Amino acid sequence: MPGRNFLFVPGPTNVPDRILRAMHRAMEDHRSSAFPELTTGLLGGLKKIFKTTTGQPFIFPATGTGGWEAALVNTRSPGDRVIASRHGQFSHLWIELAQRHGLRVDILDVEWGEGAPVDRIEDALSRDKQHEIKGVLVVHNETATGVTSDVAAVRRAMDAAKHPALLYVDGVSSVGSIDFRLDEWRVDLAITGSQKGLMLPAGLGIVCASPTALAAREHAKCPRAFFDFGDMIKANATGYFPYTPALPMLYGLRESLDIISEQGLDTIFARHHRLAEGVRAAVRGWGLKLCAREPKWYSNTVSAVMVPEGASGADVIDVAFRRYNLALGAGLGRLAGKLFRIGHLGDLNELMLLGAIAGAEMAMRDVGIKIAAGSGVAAAAEHYRGTAAPLPARAAMPSPGAPQAPGAGGAATPRTAVRT
Ligand code: PLP
Secondary structure (H helix, E strand, C coil), X not given: CCCCCEEECCCCCCCCHHHHHHHCCCCCCCCCCCHHHHHHHHHHHHHHHHCCCCCEEEEEXXXXXXXXXXXXXXXXXXXXXEEEEECCHHHXXXXXXXXXXXXXXXXXXXXXXXXXXXXXXXXXXHHCCCCCEEEEEEECEECCCCEECCHHHHHHHHHHCCCCCEEEEECCCCCCCCCCCCCCXXXXXXXXECCCCCCCCCCCEEEEECHHHHHHHHHCCCCCCCCCHHHHHHHHHCCCCCCCCCHHHHHHHHHHHHHHHHHCHHHHHHHHHHHHHHHHHHHHHHCCEECCCCHHHECCCEEEEXXXXXXXXXXXXXXXXXXXXXXXXXXXXXXXXXXXXXXXXCCCCHHHHHHHHXXXXXXXXXXXXXXXXXXXXXXXXHHHHHCCCCCCCCCCCCCCCCCCCCCCCCCCCCCCCCCC
């Protein structure tokens, strides 16, 4: 199919050309004296992304799932009790992983479309006078439902219950796109992957651990080898890794951290909010509903759009892909067929999203969903126009015939604006 594939699944996300170029390089000796500079820069840069000065980042050649595992096995023992909110497919999978490692998980089930139940967490912790519960597991942004939970409120609930459990937060589809504050929220273990807000291919599982989490290693008896924090701490201290690092991913990560630092985290969060608001305007324009039940749960990185009763979200996704070269996210687990998801995170702008909204709209009409042609596109476009930043100043052009600064332009550079 000519033209680019429109990649609008909520991860992997579009990899900027700058990052692709940075990854495209010859292999090198990962034990050379030059290598530590790369490692040290990455670990320092990641601290800024997690908003921590005291936390310690770990970079594993893995994915978000590996990050889940690393966080648990380094700090827990088989038989430990933890509580976890289950409000979507990813919280469900994390709970299963914890159970496979022998943890006893008190599951707080909530409707898929809502976030972590802060009051119930506080209640459970307050009743646990013996402090048997060792950890609280929360998926910050549930990618399956497009729901963002309030991690600061979970921390407040833990404080209110005066409970010493560790706070484990999955930030796979939030870190780098939605505000995340490891130090301020006193998150003990934060997990992310490379293929979402960091704009890289999948391949890195990144964990950031608080000093309390690092201290918990002493008593943690879960078997661990590849994911052992201890081996990583030792090797990272000298700027190396305990095994052969995924070099292109590390160079890509360096470029990603540079891009994020140039743009500024706050600017990036604001952009994600604005782009997400446009998608939500489109969904209202279509007369459809999000899976997220209330605005307080709305995610700025992914919108899960419920299709009307009798229609199939899988058909929308299939037509969008085969006819319009647009990749939308599927309904996962118990939501299979009931929705499609539009990922709006990473390296994106308004017009790219309008393309995805147009494709989703056409595919929905193709499969017989009754929405007015142009309704979503118009609503989103008007939102983007109405919230656009002031026009950036036009680059100054030298007046015709004016002498040019030495070295500016080449012989072939036109001296006056060419209008076509
Ligand atoms: N957690 C969340 C919130 C996710 O969205 C995903 C993947 O999409 C994962 C965990 C699992 O990550 P991975 O597929 O990188 O193992």
